[in-house]
Amino acid sequence: MYGLKKDGTIWTWGEDLLNIREESKKCTYEPIQISITNKWKDMYAGQCHLIMLDKDGYIWFIGDQSNLKLFEGSDNIISAKRINNSEWSNISAYDNGLLGIKKDGTLWAAGQYAISDYTNIEYNDIKRKFYQVGNDSDWKKVGLGGWSNAIAMKKDGSLYWLGKPYESNNRFSYKLEKIRKIAGGNDWLDFSISGSHVLAIKKDGTLWAWGRNDNGELGDGTTEYRETPIKISDEKYKDILASDDSSFAIKEDGTLWGWGKNDNNQLGVEVIRGVYTPTRVNF
Secondary structure (H helix, E strand, O other): OEEEOOOOOEEEEEEOOOOOOOHHHOEEEEEEEOOOOOOEEEEEEOOOEEEEEEOOOOEEEEEEOOOOOOOOOOOEEEEEEEOOOOOEEEEEEEOOEEEEEEOOOOEEEEEHHHOEOOOOOOHHHOOOOOEEOOOOOOEEEEEEOOOOOEEEEEOOOOEEEOOOOOOOOOOOOOOEOOOEEOOOOOOEEEEEEOOOEEEEEEOOOOEEEEEOOOOOOOOOOOOOOEEEEEEEEOOOEEEEEEOOOEEEEEEOOOOEEEEEOOOOOOOOOOOOOOEEEEEEEOO
8 A cells, every 4th residue: 555645755565566665574564665765746656566646747667567667677676766857736547557637638558558549559569668548638637536537637627538438338448538528617627537436526516426326436326337327316425436336526515425345334424335416424
């Protein structure tokens, strides 16, 4: 596990999959600071790697790069390396790819997510670099949920698919396709994306969701798949998290709510198995 504190430091606990701790702390319940610096703005943890964005806008990598292949030489990067000299404003990563928005508002992809209708390359042709996705320069935030389940938001509050929406077999495409606008207007404030569903907040604070819903993770009281955004609540929310089969949200009053899969009590609510509408998490 990894965590980013408000002071810009990164901490780790649990099993040392990056192989960066001393031998006596390979598996620990106590959080350990990864480095003495406090320059970090954001981070994404893959199965065996960590991608970090510093406050100056540079991307750093540590761990196993066998899927991303951004550096020459060994696939095991044991000391953090800076990926390139570009300055970035926002990134999102998964085990096999990375999407990023530069400070000039352009959108770029690396790793397996470089396979797209824009680059016309196949897996064996991927180079150790970033490829531009489209020509627009007004992107604000990008989200990567896995398998090419990716969306991005523009500065005007509009949302766009970068990956292919669900087909009849309930699988996403393995490449980025042509950018397509998501229904719902231009008043989106924020979003969170998993491998199969999306949560979003509009500027009025209302909560919306779409995608797979096998475990009630959309929160609409059903298990029906939703291809387009559906309103979940008229109450005002300020933060959201779409997990694999579960969802969490914080209301403007600071209360935490959860719904979706709960077979291991991961929601922190007193309901066994599925929770199909937002339910308050009490501490």
